[in-house]
Amino acid sequence: MKVSGTGAMADQRTSLLKILTTLGTLACASAVIVLSLTPGAGSTNTPSRYFIRADLLFTGTALVKGQVAVAVEDGKVVAAGRLRIPSGARVLRFQNATILPGLIDLHVHDSPQLLLRDGVTTTRNLGEPVARLRPPYAADGYPRIVAAGPIITVPGGYPTGRLPELAAPVASASEAVATVDMLAAKGAALIKIGLETGRDGSLPTLSSEEVRAIVSEAHRLNRLVTAHVLEGKGLAIALAGGVDEIAHMPCLGVTPAQIAELAKRRIPVVGTLHVERLSGRCPDGVANARAFIRQGGTLLYGTDLPNVPPRLDLTELSLMRQAGMTPTQVLIGSTKLAGQQLGIAKLGTLAVGAPADILVVKGDPTRVLSALAHPLLVIARGKAVN
CATH class of the missing domain: 3.20.20.140 (Metal-dependent hydrolases)
Structure with missing residues (x-):
C-alpha cells in the first residue's frame, strides 16, 4: 500500500483494514480478523497462503533489506526473505516499514x-x-x-x-x-x-x-x-x-x-x-x-x-x-x-515452520526502538488482529 503526505500512517491502517475486511470476516466478539484467502486465477498458491511485503525484515537475529516478504499459511511461516511472489497471490504491502516476529x-x-x-x-x-x-x-x-x-x-x-x-x-x-x-x-x-x-x-x-x-x-x-x-x-x-x-x-x-x-x-x-x-x-x-x-x-x-x-x-x-x-x-x-526460554520451536523468529506471530511497524526498530510504538499490522497465529 503506497501512501504519502500528512496522515500517511492512519491512511495505511485504514486501507489495510479495508483490504483485510474484503479478504476475510470480522469476528467482533474476539476483535480478530480471520484471513480466508483465495488465490487469483491461475495461481499455484494454496487457498490459505498470503504474503506480507515491506522494505525491511528482522528475522529475530538479523535485518534483511530489499524487496522482502513473509509467506504465511495455516498459522505458520512458510517462507521469509527476498521472496519472488507469484502472480495472483494475496499480498499486504507496506512502505517504509519493517516486518519482525511478534x-x-x-x-x-x-x-x-x-x-x-x-x-x-x-x-x-x-x-x-x-x-x-x-x-x-x-x-x-x-x-x-x-x-x-x-x-x-x-x-x-x-x-x-x-x-x-x-x-x-x-x-x-x-x-x-x-x-x-x-x-x-x-x-x-x-x-x-x-x-x-x-x-x-x-x-x-x-x-x-x-x-x-x-x-x-x-x-x-x-x-x-x-x-x-x-x-x-x-x-x-x-x-x-x-x-x-x-x-x-x-x-x-x-x-x-x-x-x-x-x-x-x-x-x-x-x-x-x-x-x-x-x-x-x-x-x-x-x-x-x-x-x-x-x-x-x-x-x-x-x-x-x-x-x-x-x-x-x-x-x-x-x-x-x-x-x-x-x-x-x-x-x-x-x-x-x-x-x-519457552520451549516452543522457532517461536520469536521468522524461520520456516515458526508460528505466524508477526508484527509490522513503521520505520526501522533496529535503529530506533520507538518505531515499535507504531504497529501497522499484528498477526497472531496467522490471524490479523484488529
Missing part, C-alpha cells in the same frame, strides 16, 4: 488484549493460582500464554505474606519435588521459585539443597526453573542451587562477583528494570544490568505486568538500551532469545 514478554501476571494489539503475541505468566494453571494456550484476541503456576517457596517466605494465592509453600526437599510434579501435571511449562530475602534478610527462603532438588526434578520433566531474586543473599542460593534463569535483575546487596558468575554461567536474566525503578527499592538495577551485559550476560524483555501499564513497555526497552544493549540486541532479547 514480541514476547517473559514476566507477566496478566495478559490483556491491549498487549496483543501492541504486538506482544506471547506472554509468560510467572505467578498465578494453581486453579487457573493449564498448558500453554491461546484464545483469539489475546496473546499466547505460557504459565508457571504458583511460586514454590517456604512457609512465611515470599510471596505468602502479600500474595498467598500465588504461593506454593513446601517444608522439605521431598515436598518440593512433589510440588514440581503436581505443577507439571497441571500444565506448568516451567517452575518458578521464590528466593526474596527482604532488604534486612529476614524473610525465610528455600535452602540451596531444596533448590537443587527442585531443579533436578524440573529438568527430569524438561522444565526450566526461574528464580524470583532481588537481593544478593537470594542470588547466592539461586547460584548454588543451579537455577536456569533469574526473573528480575538482582539489585540489592549484589556483589560484582555474583554478577560476573551469572554472566560466566550464561544464566539469562529477565530485566523488569522499569518496575524495579518504579518501586523505588532497586536503585542499582540498571547499573547491575550494565555490568552483566558488559561481561556477556543475556538480558531478556519482561515487565512484571500489571505492575506497569498493560501495554508494550517502551520504558523497559529504553532501560535495556541504557544498560548497554543496541536496538538490535534489545529486539533479539524480545523475540528469538525470549522464545528459546
Whole structure:
C-alpha cells in the first residue's frame, strides 16, 4: 500500500483494514480478523497462503533489506526473505516499514488484549493460582500464554505474606519435588521459585539443597526453573542451587562477583528494570544490568505486568538500551532469545515452520526502538488482529 503526505500512517491502517475486511470476516466478539484467502486465477498458491511485503525484515537475529516478504499459511511461516511472489497471490504491502516476529514478554501476571494489539503475541505468566494453571494456550484476541503456576517457596517466605494465592509453600526437599510434579501435571511449562530475602534478610527462603532438588526434578520433566531474586543473599542460593534463569535483575546487596558468575554461567536474566525503578527499592538495577551485559550476560524483555501499564513497555526497552544493549540486541532479547526460554520451536523468529506471530511497524526498530510504538499490522497465529 503506497501512501504519502500528512496522515500517511492512519491512511495505511485504514486501507489495510479495508483490504483485510474484503479478504476475510470480522469476528467482533474476539476483535480478530480471520484471513480466508483465495488465490487469483491461475495461481499455484494454496487457498490459505498470503504474503506480507515491506522494505525491511528482522528475522529475530538479523535485518534483511530489499524487496522482502513473509509467506504465511495455516498459522505458520512458510517462507521469509527476498521472496519472488507469484502472480495472483494475496499480498499486504507496506512502505517504509519493517516486518519482525511478534514480541514476547517473559514476566507477566496478566495478559490483556491491549498487549496483543501492541504486538506482544506471547506472554509468560510467572505467578498465578494453581486453579487457573493449564498448558500453554491461546484464545483469539489475546496473546499466547505460557504459565508457571504458583511460586514454590517456604512457609512465611515470599510471596505468602502479600500474595498467598500465588504461593506454593513446601517444608522439605521431598515436598518440593512433589510440588514440581503436581505443577507439571497441571500444565506448568516451567517452575518458578521464590528466593526474596527482604532488604534486612529476614524473610525465610528455600535452602540451596531444596533448590537443587527442585531443579533436578524440573529438568527430569524438561522444565526450566526461574528464580524470583532481588537481593544478593537470594542470588547466592539461586547460584548454588543451579537455577536456569533469574526473573528480575538482582539489585540489592549484589556483589560484582555474583554478577560476573551469572554472566560466566550464561544464566539469562529477565530485566523488569522499569518496575524495579518504579518501586523505588532497586536503585542499582540498571547499573547491575550494565555490568552483566558488559561481561556477556543475556538480558531478556519482561515487565512484571500489571505492575506497569498493560501495554508494550517502551520504558523497559529504553532501560535495556541504557544498560548497554543496541536496538538490535534489545529486539533479539524480545523475540528469538525470549522464545528459546519457552520451549516452543522457532517461536520469536521468522524461520520456516515458526508460528505466524508477526508484527509490522513503521520505520526501522533496529535503529530506533520507538518505531515499535507504531504497529501497522499484528498477526497472531496467522490471524490479523484488529
